[in-house]
Amino acid sequence: MDTCTKVFLRRKEISGGRLSLYLDFYPPIRNPHTNRLSRREGLGIYLYANPQSAREREFNASMEEKAEAIRCRRFEQLLNEQFGFLDKEKMRMDFLDYFRKKCYKKHQKWKVVYEHFSDFCRGKCLLGEVTEDFCKRFQKYLLEGGRRDDRKGTLAHNSIAGYWSTFRALLKEAYQEKLLRENINDYLTKIEWKDTKIEFLSLDEVKKLAATPCKHEVLKRAALFSCLTGLRISDIQQLSWDHIIKAEDGYVMRLRTEKTEEEANLPITEEALELCGERSEGLVFKELKRSMINYPLKAWIAEAGITRRITFHCFRHTYATLLSHNGVPIYTISKMLTHRSVKNTQKYAEVTDPDKRSAAKTISLK
Structure with missing residues (x-):
């Protein structure tokens, strides 16, 4: 049987003539917030190191009593977990x-x-x-x-x-x-995903958007930036100038994506960099708001003569589809999109699969 964790009440001298009370666990326990093993838990309770009056001594006694009550409760909780007892407080x-x-x-x-x-x-x-x-x-x-x-x-x-x-x-x-x-x-059973139609823009349609004025200039720049980088709206909103650095062969974006929490080094072209505007401090697209990707985006797309339902996320689809259409390997596209698995990227290759197009043309009634 594993050794039962013991809980001790300890003191530590700190500044201001005070003592800080903390719990000492042996063996260490796992911190529920960091998931790391830890020996100590601060209580936020302090004593007078050298009480000078009856009131200070009374205060110390009261605080020590409260700390001891916490120590007993922690020990009870650990005991309940170790031996499977129901912890009613938890x-x-x-x-x-x-x-x-x-x-x-x-x-x-x-x-x-x-x-x-x-x-x-x-x-x-x-x-x-x-x-x-x-x-x-x-x-x-x-x-x-x-x-x-x-x-x-x-x-x-x-x-x-x-x-x-x-x-x-x-x-x-x-x-x-x-x-x-x-x-x-x-x-619990998993709810399976259904295959859905991937909506994306052609290169000509992207050029139409680039030539069409938009009420919100920052929205236009962010949308075209997504078409050239594949970044999600959440990552574009959090993109700061500190993320864009100079490398030996050009500029790269070093960032952790919000959705997958993946660390990524993504090359950025001069054309995409121009859409960021003049370099400064803080966020790149400072004035970009989530509300802009609703009606303002729809209005801009309609003015460009595009009648299909295009969302901001479709710009990411556009980036991936255009890469696939130009022969970029699926593994490279997966890395550029910061996908955890190539399986998530394969749908873009299927959209522009030239073998399927060739196969479709093998049968003709003419």
Whole structure:
């Protein structure tokens, strides 16, 4: 049997004639926030190192009593985890608040899923309520529920698949941090993605856009920049001048993509660099707002004579499709798009596959 973790209350001298109280764990425990092994936990409780009056001595005694109560509670929690006892206090933890805090360092989609989940549980969810049945009911809610906004209809299937995948990622992290006693994902089924039509612009259409005035100049520059680099709107909004550096053979963008959190060194052409404007400090596209990719974008595309439904993300599709059409290897395209797997990139090669075109022409009735 593993050695039971012991918890000691320690003191440490700090500035100002004070003592800082902290907990010392042996063996070390895993920090639920960093997932690293740790020996210490600061309590934020301080004592007078040399109490001079009855009031200061009374204060020290009161703080030591509170610290000892925390030490006992930590030991009880560790004991419950080690021997499988139900920790009633942990079960009362606010799971919705835990989800909300996770969103801070995640892709924007996490925030959208959080809002759906908050609607589902009506703004209140404790850790003890997160069970297999509860999660399956949330899956059903996504599959059958309507949108969060006022538009009619249900969520698109692939949106649901993505939201459900994100929620399962949350459950995995909660299990790894030992908040959940079992990996609920083992009992949940994946929602499979459906193949969808990839909408993209031809090179001539991109040139039309470049020649068409746009009400928001920064939107035009960002859109054309996406066509030349393949960056998502989220990464373009966070792109700073510190990310664009001079290399031996030209400029490159060194950044961590928001969606996949992949570190990438992406070459940038002089033409794309010109769209960034004059070099300065901070963000490259400072005035770019999310609201611009809705009606203003549609109006600009319509003025260019393009009647298909084109979203900002289609510019990324355009970049990948044009690369494939010009014979760039699929592995290279995958790296340029910062895809984790070449499988995600293959759809672009299929759109412009010359072998398919040749095969289609082999049969003729003329």
